Amino acid sequence: MKRILLTLFSLLLLAPATADEGMWLPSLISHRIGDMRAKGFRLTADDIYSVNKASMKDAVVLFDGGCTGELVSAEGLLLTNHHCGYDAIQSHSTLEHDYLTRGFWARSRDEELPNKNLNVRFLVRMEEVTDRMAAGETADEIVRKAEAEGKGYKAAVEQMYYGNQQFLFLYEQFDDVRLVAAPPSSIGKFGGDTDNWIWPRHTGDFSVFRVYAGPDNKPAAYSPDNVPYRPRRHFTVSTRGVGEGDFTMIYGFPGNTQQYILSDVVKYIAETSDPMKIAIRTGRLDIIAEAQESDPALRIYYAAKHATIANAWKKWQGEVLGINRLGTYDKKLRTEARFAEATGDAEVLEELRKEFARALPYYYTRELLAETLLTLAYGYAEEEKADPLFAKREPTERALYRQAFGEYAARNNLLPAIPEIEAGIGQYGSPEAYADHIFGLAVNDPANGEIAALKTAVGKLHAEIVGRLGTRSLRNFNSARMNELYARYVEGLRRWAAAEKREGAMFPDANLTLRVAYGTVAGYEYADGEYHKPLTTLDGIIAKDNPAIYDYDIPQSLRDLHASKAYGRWGVEIGGRRTVPVCFLATNHTTGGNSGSPILNARGELVGINFDRTWRSTMSDIEFDPAICRNIAVDIRYVLMVIDRIGGAGYLLDEMTLR
Numbered sequence: 001m002k003r004i005l006l007t008l009f010s011l012l013l014l015a016p017a018t019a020d021e022g023m024w025l026p027s028l029i030s031h032r033i034g035d036m037r038a039k040g041f042r043l044t045a046d047d048i049y050s051v052n053k054a055s056m057k058d059a060v061v062l063f064d065g066g067c068t069g070e071l072v073s074a075e076g077l078l079l080t081n082h083h084c085g086y087d088a089i090q091s092h093s094t095l096e097h098d099y100l101t102r103g104f105w106a107r108s109r110d111e112e113l114p115n116k117n118l119n120v121r122f123l124v125r126m127e128e129v130t131d132r133m134a135a136g137e138t139a140d141e142i143v144r145k146a147e148a149e150g151k152g153y154k155a156a157v158e159q160m161y162y163g164n165q166q167f168l169f170l171y172e173q174f175d176d177v178r179l180v181a182a183p184p185s186s187i188g189k190f191g192g193d194t195d196n197w198i199w200p201r202h203t204g205d206f207s208v209f210r211v212y213a214g215p216d217n218k219p220a221a222y223s224p225d226n227v228p229y230r231p232r233r234h235f236t237v238s239t240r241g242v243g244e245g246d247f248t249m250i251y252g253f254p255g256n257t258q259q260y261i262l263s264d265v266v267k268y269i270a271e272t273s274d275p276m277k278i279a280i281r282t283g284r285l286d287i288i289a290e291a292q293e294s295d296p297a298l299r300i301y302y303a304a305k306h307a308t309i310a311n312a313w314k315k316w317q318g319e320v321l322g323i324n325r326l327g328t329y330d331k332k333l334r335t336e337a338r339f340a341e342a343t344g345d346a347e348v349l350e351e352l353r354k355e356f357a358r359a360l361p362y363y364y365t366r367e368l369l370a371e372t373l374l375t376l377a378y379g380y381a382e383e384e385k386a387d388p389l390f391a392k393r394e395p396t397e398r399a400l401y402r403q404a405f406g407e408y409a410a411r412n413n414l415l416p417a418i419p420e421i422e423a424g425i426g427q428y429g430s431p432e433a434y435a436d437h438i439f440g441l442a443v444n445d446p447a448n449g450e451i452a453a454l455k456t457a458v459g460k461l462h463a464e465i466v467g468r469l470g471t472r473s474l475r476n477f478n479s480a481r482m483n484e485l486y487a488r489y490v491e492g493l494r495r496w497a498a499a500e501k502r503e504g505a506m507f508p509d510a511n512l513t514l515r516v517a518y519g520t521v522a523g524y525e526y527a528d529g530e531y532h533k534p535l536t537t538l539d540g541i542i543a544k545d546n547p548a549i550y551d552y553d554i555p556q557s558l559r560d561l562h563a564s565k566a567y568g569r570w571g572v573e574i575g576g577r578r579t580v581p582v583c584f585l586a587t588n589h590t591t592g593g594n595s596g597s598p599i600l601n602a603r604g605e606l607v608g609i610n611f612d613r614t615w616r617s618t619m620s621d622i623e624f625d626p627a628i629c630r631n632i633a634v635d636i637r638y639v640l641m642v643i644d645r646i647g648g649a650g651y652l653l654d655e656m657t658l659r
């Protein structure tokens, strides 16, 4: 009786990977295919991933090492997000050719623009090597052997479940990737930071590239003689569109999740880490925003910096809100108690708690350094100072120094302060006065020994912390020892799940390896009466349009198009009016790195490009809530319409397979 009660109880508490939760390994997707088909998917596991025949995985790439992209033509045409192609677009932009502002449309293959340091990776195959490693082979040996197969593939061994499983991944990397098209930022970045992580959303967040290969269709360094790559597979594009309740699948490279962390770590994130980082970034953003409002040149100069700081800042606010709303900490505590009872391994949890308590001051101080002293340049190059803009920037840069030193001094309460800084603060009277002094040196005398000594001192503390944690990774709230303990804990969780016939229910945390997530197009009710519909349209863009607000100032061509309603084949009838779909919501479990991922319908056809989540669902990195967690995609019909009607680049559609 006790057992049965326990089992039921723990099922309720743990309930892992029900609903649309999960980021699944493509080579093991056969475990999920029954559930996928029950939810409407029409294809097979082999269609998603196969080593022997062309499959969907051959049309998905890791784009620029941190985003996802998808092939949409037999001639290497690739779609990703505007924010993923941003660096490339920016690098080709000049005052005369401002592609960021005006957009870029190559009129022929000759006009496609090569990019230094931009590559894409296709997954050739993945295979489990847990047994080989158990038999004594090292990851390095496995990688070396795989790469020695020839063909120039890049190999990597990645851990799943904290090392309980090891997989070898073989990639084919292409380094000649050219910019084909980008909408103006007023479409590709419409809504800017104001709308970032927000629904309703109207961002046309896409850009177009082409993968080039040598004449043998193999990877080659850039050469004018290279030819468009002929992929094994490209996605058919659906022009039929999506509706609420439709099956969706996302195929991409999610970067990092923390589904199995200890309750203490959840508490640390929600009560200490995120609030600290949010508060410090609020200060930085205020300083930068003030500068931006004071001068149009500064607004542009600080735009990218502001966007980068604001992105995680907003995400963390949603994460704290979500963790508290779900009661994730209490749930984890209860799960841990059940785990200890069911498996008898209370010790692993005790050890984890002890180790986390030991690591916490180091972890916290490292995060604090990363948000304060490590954000400063400690010197400005002569050419930077020669720029007339520098004089305008100086008060802002100085304020950022003062803020960084002030926050470090105020919040560094777990480890001894850096002696050089303590002495400096003592000598000058306050962290801010000392920051003024250092800033003065950074501007006028960057070679000064005092600057060098300070940099060395900060570096020394950082190195010591890394040593104490035994890991360089700031991603997973852990130490080397915690990693070992997590391996045992997560293995216990999996055995426990298996004993209760919940096997296959636990997915390995995201780690920038290729994953499948599936769900449906769906709105959500955040609170009583607060329902969000899953689809937005061009009418919403027009409603937001305001030439006086930078983030909402759309191109005249889009206004004209709306006024004429000459949408042609891209127009749809919604609620009795003619409009164009723009973005949609779905329940797919995604995270950073899924930007640019293809979102596919039940037939595996492309219906959109993923680019965001709602800010109030970002706790899904730790706990997924099927009721409110939603990813945001740009509707492929809007992408096609912008290419066709705004870019006048309809010839690009001719090489796609539209259905």
Ligand code: ARG
Pocket (backbone or CB within 6 Å): 083, 192, 193, 196, 197, 307, 308, 311, 592, 595, 611, 612, 613
């Ligand atoms: N929130 C999205 C992501 O995490 C988009 C970020 C880029 N857009 C922006 N307005 N900053 O990458």
Ligand code: GLU
Pocket (backbone or CB within 6 Å): 067, 590, 591, 592, 593, 594, 595, 611, 612, 613
């Ligand atoms: N914009 C994110 C990215 O670059 C995706 C949003 C998310 O975190 O889900 O990957």
